Amino acid sequence: MGSSLERLTQPLTGQRVHIPHLPDYSVLRHCVRCARCLPVCPTYQETLREVQSPRGRLALLKAVAEGMLPPTPAVEEHLYHCLDCRMCNTVCPAHVPIGECILAGRAALAHQHGLAWWRRLVFRHVLISAERLGPALWPLRLYQRSGLARLVRPMLRALPGPLARLRRMEALLPPLPSHPLHATLPTVTPAQGIRRYRVGFFLGCMMSQLFAAESRATVDVLSAAGCEVITPPGQVCCGSPQDDQGDRVQLRRLARANIALFEHLGTLDAIVTDCAACSHTLKEYATLLEDEPAFATRAAAFSALVRDVYEWYDAILPPTLDYDSTPPLRVTIHDACHLANAQGICAPQRRLLGRIRGIEVVEMEAPSACCGSAGIYNITHPDMADRRLARKLDDILSTSAAVVVTNGPGCLLQLRAAVRERQLPFQVWHISQLLARCQHTHADGIPVPGRCGRAAAEEVRL
Numbered sequence: 469m470g471s472s473l474e475r476l477t478q479p480l481t482g483q484r485v486h487i488p489h490l491p492d493y494s495v496l497r498h499c500v501r502c503a504r505c506l507p508v509c510p511t512y513q514e515t516l517r518e519v520q521s522p523r524g525r526l527a528l529l530k531a532v533a534e535g536m537l538p539p540t541p542a543v544e545e546h547l548y549h550c551l552d553c554r555m556c557n558t559v560c561p562a563h564v565p566i567g568e569c570i571l572a573g574r575a576a577l578a579h580q581h582g583l584a585w586w587r588r589l590v591f592r593h594v595l596i597s598a599e600r601l602g603p604a605l606w607p608l609r610l611y612q613r614s615g616l617a618r619l620v621r622p623m624l625r626a627l628p629g630p631l632a633r634l635r636r637m638e639a640l641l642p643p644l645p646s647h648p649l650h651a652t653l654p655t656v657t658p659a660q661g662i663r664r665y666r667v668g669f670f671l672g673c674m675m676s677q678l679f680a681a682e683s684r685a686t687v688d689v690l691s692a693a694g695c696e697v698i699t700p701p702g703q704v705c706c707g708s709p710q711d712d713q714g715d716r717v718q719l720r721r722l723a724r725a726n727i728a729l730f731e732h733l734g735t736l737d738a739i740v741t742d743c744a745a746c747s748h749t750l751k752e753y754a755t756l757l758e759d760e761p762a763f764a765t766r767a768a769a770f771s772a773l774v775r776d777v778y779e780w781y782d783a784i785l786p787p788t789l790d791y792d793s794t795p796p797l798r799v800t801i802h803d804a805c806h807l808a809n810a811q812g813i814c815a816p817q818r819r820l821l822g823r824i825r826g827i828e829v830v831e832m833e834a835p836s837a838c839c840g841s842a843g844i845y846n847i848t849h850p851d852m853a854d855r856r857l858a859r860k861l862d863d864i865l866s867t868s869a870a871v872v873v874t875n876g877p878g879c880l881l882q883l884r885a886a887v888r889e890r891q892l893p894f895q896v897w898h899i900s901q902l903l904a905r906c907q908h909t910h911a912d913g914i915p916v917p918g919r920c921g922r923a924a925a926e927e928v929r930l
């Protein structure tokens with residue numbers, strides 16, 4: 469009996485090799501090759517190649533673990549073709565954590581080959597906090613404000629070959645706010661009316677630097693709903709970009725720093741973030757640090773408090789909200805991959821929008837299908853990203869919605885760039901921008917007019 473069980477848990481062929489970070493072999497073996505994940509995978513849909521499917525990627529990792537396939541850069545390249553959209557996780561009957569395995573595989577191969585110089589530069593020195601990202605963006609602010617952008621843009625359009633990526637990066641860049649939010653937001657934003665909750669606000673790097681008005685709207689909506697909002701200075705990146713790029717060492721450093729920072733805030737009802745990638749990664753700290761005795765319990769306590777802004781709004785906002793529009797504003801929801809597929813959050817946003825009078829919600833064909841942004845995927849894999857974007861735009865246009873709501877900064881970048889470039893007939897709003905324009909009623913019965921707080925002054929920036 470013992471020997472047959474042993475055989476079942478051993479590789480079928482070859483020797484098992486030890487590579488740090490490689491996913492647990494027993495997990496890789498759970499794949500029963502049923503193929504259910506193939507039709508939902510965007511890269512398989514576009515290429516119809518097994519190696520570009522979730523099952524194919526797991527097979528690659530299994531072959532590496534068995535010593536049948538050397539961990540070459542070519543294997544690594546295949547893993548980077550994945551968008552990390554986690555659509556595959558939602559359909560696997562064997563509950564294989566496919567997306568997590570692929571990211572672990574990237575970390576394992578980065579450990580073997582070393583991190584590429586540009587990954588080291590960007591993800592260890594620049595994109596590690598909103599503050600550190602700031603100096604990199606000032607030249608771009610100058611570029612936009614000086615009028616240089618209008619001169620340079622036509623020249624960028626003519627760039628050939630790999631230089632065309634510069635044009636793509638420039639096109640993605642939204643009009644930058646004059647000041648990032650972390651530089652202007654007070655540490656404590658008091659609750660309007662009776663204080664009902666005390667929440668920590670995790671302000672993502674991208675939200676602060678690129679979408680300051682959107683996150684300002686979040687703070688205003690929370691405050692109007694009776695939350696005292698504490699935004700501790702000194703926050704660092706959640707670590708999502710580092711995880712995506714195989715840098716688990718840096719991810720752990722960032723996780724420890726954020727946990728220690730929020731511990732100093734005392735008792736909180738929740739740690740809220742308005743970025744879907746951040747809420748997903750912050751919730752993962754518990755698993756990430758469970759093998760570190762000094763942090764395991766603290767990480768579990770931290771992650772247990774984290775709420776995506778959709779979850780928190782759904783829990784605390786009044787049963788009816790009013791958006792002043794006749795006829796009703798037609799709205800569709802684009803679910804960020806890290807919200808719907810990775811966290812399984814689909815119902816709260818629909819319940820929330822269902823409570824707003826004056827809007828009409830119309831669902832698109834595949835609301836949680838990736839828009840092609842996927843971190844920096846739209847820069848590193850522009851062709852595949854464009855194909856995904858085209859499908860998403862078709863889905864949105866078929867709803868005839870005037871507004872698409874989402875809470876992914878990458879999605880905001882990707883979709884707004886498409887709207888600007890193609891002059892499409894809809895706007896892309898962060899959910900807080902819609903709620904800031906609604907009338908709320910306080911717990912103490914006092915109605916708060918729409919366009920609450922400073923969000924009132926902010927127009928939607930495309």
Ligand code: SF4
Nearest residue numbers: 499500502503505560
């Ligand atoms: S759905 Fe799951 S079990 Fe089926 S092939 Fe894909 S990974 Fe394997």
Ligand code: SF4
Nearest residue numbers: 509550551553554556
């Ligand atoms: S995460 Fe998305 S792109 Fe990657 S294998 Fe799964 S479905 Fe395909």
